[in-house]
Amino acid sequence: VAMAHLAWRLAQRWCPSSLQVISFPVVQLHLNRTAMRASQKDFENAMNQVKLLKKDPGNEVKLKLYSLYKQATEGPCNVPKPGVFDLINKAKWDAWNALGSLPKETARQNYVDLVSSLSSSLESSSQVEPGTDRKSTGYETLMVTSEDGITKIMLNRPTKKNALNVEMYHEIMHALKAASKDDSAITVLTGNGDYYSSGNDLTNFTDIPPGGVEEKAKNGAILLREFVGCFIDFPKPLIAVVNGPAVGISVTLLGLFDAVYASDRATFHTPFSHLGQSPEGCSSYTFPKIMSPAKATEMLVFGKKLTAGEACAQGLVTEVFPDRTFQKEVWTRLKAFAKLPPNAMRISKEIIRNREKEKLHAVNAEECSVLQGRWLSDECMNAVVNFLSRKSKL
Numbered sequence: 001v002a003m004a005h006l007a008w009r010l011a012q013r014w015c016p017s018s019l020q021v022i023s024f025p026v027v028q029l030h031l032n033r034t035a036m037r038a039s040q041k042d043f044e045n046a047m048n049q050v051k052l053l054k055k056d057p058g059n060e061v062k063l064k065l066y067s068l069y070k071q072a073t074e075g076p077c078n079v080p081k082p083g084v085f086d087l088i089n090k091a092k093w094d095a096w097n098a099l100g101s102l103p104k105e106t107a108r109q110n111y112v113d114l115v116s117s118l119s120s121s122l123e124s125s126s127q128v129e130p131g132t133d134r135k136s137t138g139y140e141t142l143m144v145t146s147e148d149g150i151t152k153i154m155l156n157r158p159t160k161k162n163a164l165n166v167e168m169y170h171e172i173m174h175a176l177k178a179a180s181k182d183d184s185a186i187t188v189l190t191g192n193g194d195y196y197s198s199g200n201d202l203t204n205f206t207d208i209p210p211g212g213v214e215e216k217a218k219n220g221a222i223l224l225r226e227f228v229g230c231f232i233d234f235p236k237p238l239i240a241v242v243n244g245p246a247v248g249i250s251v252t253l254l255g256l257f258d259a260v261y262a263s264d265r266a267t268f269h270t271p272f273s274h275l276g277q278s279p280e281g282c283s284s285y286t287f288p289k290i291m292s293p294a295k296a297t298e299m300l301v302f303g304k305k306l307t308a309g310e311a312c313a314q315g316l317v318t319e320v321f322p323d324r325t326f327q328k329e330v331w332t333r334l335k336a337f338a339k340l341p342p343n344a345m346r347i348s349k350e351i352i353r354n355r356e357k358e359k360l361h362a363v364n365a366e367e368c369s370v371l372q373g374r375w376l377s378d379e380c381m382n383a384v385v386n387f388l389s390r391k392s393k394l
């Protein structure tokens, strides 16, 4: 009810017309002109594009535009948190604050990317020509774009640190299936905001079906198995652009990627024992192979959090970049990769991956079955309740 009320209030305040709503940050841009540096022109172009949008992008997107704008121009949130009853300003403050210490440059880039995806997705689909660069919409929890031979799947719940809710699991599977068939050469997974992903959304555990917790655990295991299976079978080069901290399943899956590029702000944390859970994403098999059984045990059993540099030294990360230049350097490199002959890349990946596939599917099935049991344990239930009742964080 509170959320519906908030959405209604936001719509009332911000949506007399979409232009009026979205032009708010444009005005401030001019006031903050001096804050702009290298990508000022792109940023200004993006602001102008926003004014030209024909359709209202919705309150969630407007909050994102607002927060990225504030971060890009003023840096991390620097104003006191509004009171709980000041719903609109609290929503705006929450969105801005959720960006944490995201650098101004990255916020500008994310703003430009977001506007670019909106400009296309809110146009009539008749303007999309088959075979040309395109951006797809229809996702609630992702931003999916396809250009320069790269399909980019961006986790897009920055205010929840890109935690994976059930909808996001389904949307990622859908996006991966679509990417496997589109005409892009490579596929990239990344996160919007200051986190890559905080892993499984712990509120997934709260929606108990009529069959009770057993049915919930069974459904979770089925979903997880199908989800991880999509990564095992993905046919094109799959690259993770780890823009910030990564937790849980967003870390374990990295063992199934073909390359992992990380900002030096990223950390890698798999606190399964703390959560009364056990490893997934085939990490019980890939991590010992990648980094040695003892190092894998430190991460997967003892929950040791690695810095990006440490993860690179262990072989989980391919290369680390300074956060300041991360986006620019990585995307330049990816654009060059995407120009390579796509069939050759696909076949080379197949030859590397194929002899492992059967094993990976077997590991996935076993991990899901073990986790199904863990989800019913007191250890796991207590950990989830503690997080949800704000008694604990990682």
Ligand SMILES: CCCCC/C=C/C(=O)SCCNC(=O)CCNC(=O)[C@H](O)C(C)(C)COP(=O)(O)OP(=O)(O)OC[C@H]1O[C@@H](n2cnc3c(N)ncnc32)[C@H](O)[C@@H]1OP(=O)(O)O
Binding pocket: 094, 098, 159, 160, 161, 163, 164, 198, 199, 200, 201, 202, 203, 204, 220, 221, 223, 224, 247, 248, 249, 250, 271, 272, 275, 277, 280, 387, 392, 393, 394
């Ligand atoms: C069905 C398939 C299952 C697959 C099995 C997968 C297993 C895993 O992935 S295990 C890992 C699960 N993840 C966690 O345990 C992380 C829990 N989150 C945290 O500990 C913290 O939120 C943090 C360290 C990630 C970030 O802390 P902080 O910077 O202080 O930010 P906030 O805690 O205020 O977070 C902002 C906002 O986002 C919500 N949130 C963040 N992560 C999650 C999450 N994993 N699940 C649910 N909600 C999450 C957080 O509650 C805040 O929400 P609001 O209070 O409403 O603003």
